[in-house]
Amino acid sequence: MEQRVSYRVPREYGPRVAVIGGGHGLSTMLRGLKQYTENIAAIVTVADDGGGSGMLRQDLGMPPPGDIRNCLEALANTEPLMSQLMQYRFSEGSLAGQSFGNLFLAALNGISSSFDAAVSRMSEVLAITGRVLPVTTADVRLEAEFENGASVVGESKIFYCKKREDCRIKQVRLIPERPKALAEAITALRQADMIVLGPGSLYTSIIPNLLVDGIVETIQESSALKIYVANVMTQEGETEGYTVSDHIAAIIHHSAPGLVDLCLCNSSPIPKSVAARYAEEGAEPLRGDVEACAALGVEVVSRPIATVEDGYVRHHSVHLARELILLHAERSVRIAGDRFGRRDNGYRMEGRRRTERGYEDEKK
Incomplete structure (x- = not known):
């Protein structure tokens, strides 16, 4: 049976979390995260x-x-x-x-x-x-290039152009290229205990942030736990037919290998009636191809983080936030010392006890 960490740290002492993205997915996650920590920095795209x-x-x-x-x-x-x-x-x-x-x-x-x-x-x-x-105060535009050579400028036009060209997006770029990042955004990334990419539209909410000068380099230099939160469904007009590894490959293509450690995916079942409606639009539950992700250097972790609201599949704000906080806790229990002076870093391993050598199963 998998051992999970329970979380019991006051919000003011919660981990320093820097989240990167845009759109409704990011705001949904933030509503949950603020219940666990006050130390949140949301770094948001400005390409809309x-x-x-x-x-x-x-x-x-x-x-x-x-x-x-x-x-x-x-x-x-x-x-x-x-x-x-x-x-x-x-x-x-x-x-x-x-x-x-x-x-x-x-x-x-x-x-x-x-x-x-x-x-x-x-x-x-x-x-x-x-x-x-x-993420930047520069006046930036987003350009998308498709696999057939076509291109379009303007975030709002990418959906329609992709539907018309009927092929995958090859890459996106900012105009002007590599605008200067906001200094406070760089500082927030440097101070973070955990850096989270997503959830959100791959090419129009997440990747544009990685094209800003200094963002990728700062993430690479950070010792924080780095997590990509995968979408629950593929997105019409952007990622039809994509797997989780396709998303990760696109992120790597626009940034650098090893940018994230983990990919958090949904394991909650999607009702057949809801999935059928999405299928009519060419969307489907995102498939977590674990081996392909591992080949890209990313570990896939599946947790029940989705819900259905008014017929639409969404991330559950509280469940998603809780799993992120617990993942950080699970990866932090081996770190010696406590910067807040509390025993066990404020985390408790259920069914386990702490010893001088770490944690071991309690004897029944």
């Missing part, structure tokens, strides 16, 4: 150019606020009314489809010295747990 974010980007010349706003809301500790206000979307007029949270961040950007300063101010207003950091 669609929807309300794209409109503000075009009209005001500011970085896209949408993914940043989602993360701020996920980490917020505010009254219910403030939360409702930030999530409110206008339904009529020229603001139709735009969220108040986006407009609020845009206003803060207008009175602040920089976009990252505006994000910091909004963090204070929402009294968030941890920090939210744009």
Whole structure:
């Protein structure tokens, strides 16, 4: 029987976690993580150019606020009314489809010295747990090149171009290439005990962060536990037909070998009726080809981290966060000493006892 670590550390002493990505997957994970640790740094892509974010980007010349706003809301500790206000979307007029949270961040950007300063101010207003950091403040665009040689510029156009070309994405790049990373993002990665990539869209939420100057190099130099959280399903218009190893190979192709240690995958069953609906769109449960991942130097760990909401498969925020924290604990119990001065680093191995040589099974 597998021995699992139980977690009993106060949130203020929780591990320092740096998460990298964008989209709803990242904000979902953050809602769970803040229940286990206050030491969170969310490093978020700024390549989005669609929807309300794209409109503000075009009209005001500011970085896209949408993914940043989602993360701020996920980490917020505010009254219910403030939360409702930030999530409110206008339904009529020229603001139709735009969220108040986006407009609020845009206003803060207008009175602040920089976009990252505006994000910091909004963090204070929402009294968030941890920090939210744009990966760069440069005005970047995302370009995708397909295996047949076709290419398209604009994150929001990649889905439609892939459907039209009907072939895999070969690579993506930022325009301009290798923009400078936000200094605070580099610092957060250096200080992290655990670095988490994803969950989120492979080519439009995760990989764009790895194309920013200094991000990959800092992750490589870090001694933190590095985990890639795989999506539960393949994504229409981006990763149809992909396996887990295909995702990892794409990450390596855009960064470097050995960037992550583990890949956390879902083991919860997907209802047949739900899977059938996804199949109509060319999506399917992501297959964890363990041996192929091992050949890429990545260990696959499967845990029940998915749920079904309104017919859609999603990561369960609390279950996902708990498994990440426990994985960090399990990989940390062998580390000598305790930087917080607590016995056993605050972790307890169920069914085991601590000895001078480590942990061993308790005698029945």
